[in-house]
Amino acid sequence: MYSTLISAEQLKDQFDAENWLILDCRFDLFDVDKGEQLYRDSHIPNAIYLNLNQQLAGQVTANTGRHPLPEISAITQLFSSIGIADKKQIIVYDDCSGAMAARAWWLLQWLGHTQVAVLDGGINAWTERELSLTAQINTPKPAHFVRHASDFKTVTTEQICSGNYQLVDARAAGRFRGEVEPIDPVAGHIPDAVNHPFMENLTAQGLFKTTADLQALWSPLVQQNTTHMCGSGVTACHNILAMCHAGFEPTHLYVGSWSEWIRDSARPVSNTSSVD
Structure with missing residues (x-):
């Protein structure tokens, strides 16, 4: 498996x-x-x-x-x-x-x-590797998907505001620092978050780094309250995948991430550097 x-x-x-x-x-x-x-x-x-x-x-x-x-x-x-x-x-x-x-x-x-x-x-x-490709559209055969218990958990904006979570932001460093923002209307990051761009999980060839390298990369950020975020809860999953491949237990996902956080202008925004 x-x-x-x-x-x-x-x-x-x-x-x-x-x-x-x-x-x-x-x-x-x-x-x-x-x-x-x-x-x-x-x-x-x-x-x-x-x-x-x-x-x-x-x-x-x-x-x-x-x-x-x-x-x-x-x-x-x-x-x-x-x-x-x-x-x-x-x-x-x-x-x-x-x-x-x-x-x-x-x-x-x-x-x-x-x-x-x-x-x-x-x-x-x-x-x-010159393996085969096709343009043929595959017609799936339906089955019965069953939800089971999981160790993968989510965190809401309300929990972030009221709880104690170590946020790890997967966006590129420039976006995290607020220097550029090509997608969302507000630049910056959530105060006290640390930055771990998901691209750091990869080699120059676009493959995931070895498990040993990923363990060394992620071990300083492994905490019970580690919670991953990004712009919208997509590339944050890449960081969770990297941690799991390195042998760590699944950590939380803040699904709403930056694009939800900035929906309320009263929530604090930081443009200072906190790059991991």
């Missing part, structure tokens, strides 16, 4: 069409139709496409961040419709080293489906 990462070679050699399911999660925050178009052009054989905005997030309101969690009934129905059942090995991939695919990985883990892994290096690692 794969529950964190899988390599392109392992996927090629071990794929079992009856018991494995591949999900293409490519998505571009600045061009929301691009991911699905790329999928239609070519994808890993047998893959099914999932859209971050439409399927892996819920309805955005005046009080939520950009990617709130979908309703439990909606996400379980989705997973049933694409054939996810107990003991099914799920592989998720994107074209940005897991930045988007990690959200699908986290959602499944949060719902108690532990047999899910991110393709290390994504479709780029697959194509670099």
Whole structure:
């Protein structure tokens, strides 16, 4: 069973069409139709496409961040419709080293489906090895998805305001410091948060660092109250994935993240450096 990462070679050699399911999660925050178009052009054989905005997030309101969690009934129905059942090995991939695919990985883990892994290096690692692609659209066979107990937990804005949580922000350092903000209307970060850009989990080749390197990278931030955030609760999942792959227990996700925090102008904002 794969529950964190899988390599392109392992996927090629071990794929079992009856018991494995591949999900293409490519998505571009600045061009929301691009991911699905790329999928239609070519994808890993047998893959099914999932859209971050439409399927892996819920309805955005005046009080939520950009990617709130979908309703439990909606996400379980989705997973049933694409054939996810107990003991099914799920592989998720994107074209940005897991930045988007990690959200699908986290959602499944949060719902108690532990047999899910991110393709290390994504479709780029697959194509670099000259493995086959297809434009054939795969029709899923429905199954019955069942939610189970999980160690993956969420934290709300109200809890952040009233509790004691060590926030770890996955955004790039420039966004964290408030020097640039290409997406959200307010720049900066939540006071006392520390910055761990998710890209630091990766090698120059876009693969995850070794478990030993990830352990050394993350061990200073392992606390009972460690809580991950980013712009909207997506790339924060990459940091949780990295910690889990390094052997640490799952830590919390602040789903609303920065884009929800700034919905209320009374909440404090910092532009000072606190880079890990």
